[in-house]
């Protein structure tokens with residue numbers, strides 16, 4: 001297994017639409033393991049393939065990461081939202097591709113997702129709570145969409161400026 005570098009904005013690969021995988025073969029399964037290792041090390045609770053420069057519809061999630069419970073990794077290829085609740089909820093979201101920036105994002109509180117697992121088997125998962133939010137955040141990445149696209153232009157510009165400033169301070173330190 002290998003940890004891989006995480007791309008940050010404004011890398012253009014984060015804005016491209018990822019392509020479906022034909023099937024989950026050994027290469028894709030290996031990518032999923034590398035992504036999990038990278039996600040746990042970051043640390044984060046989700047990671048989408050475009051964030052590591054791979055424009056394929058692959059993501060990993062573990063919302064138990066970091067707390068005391070045992071790990072609960074999910075590996076998905078070609079995830080599709082079959083259903084989303086009309087009821088919505090708001091979470092303070094962050095993204096490893098916009099380090100240390102956070103904003104409240106409103107999304108459906110429940111989703112039903114169909115995907116291929118690491119053995120190429122079709123699965124359907126119903127999610128709520130943080131898992132539902134993170135799944136939608138990761139599926140957005142596969143479309144080139146970032147959490148800042150869900151907030152007002154004013155907030156988005158504020159976050160992007162703050163990120164630039166943090167980088168300038170880092171560089172001169």
Ligand code: GNR
Pocket residue numbers: 043044045046047048051091092093094095096097133134137138141
């Ligand atoms: O680690 C992450 N935390 C998080 C918190 C709230 C909503 C979404 C996320 S996903 C993020 C990791 C990441 O950038 N995944 O793409």
Ligand code: NI
Pocket residue numbers: 094095096097137141
């Ligand atoms: Ni993200």
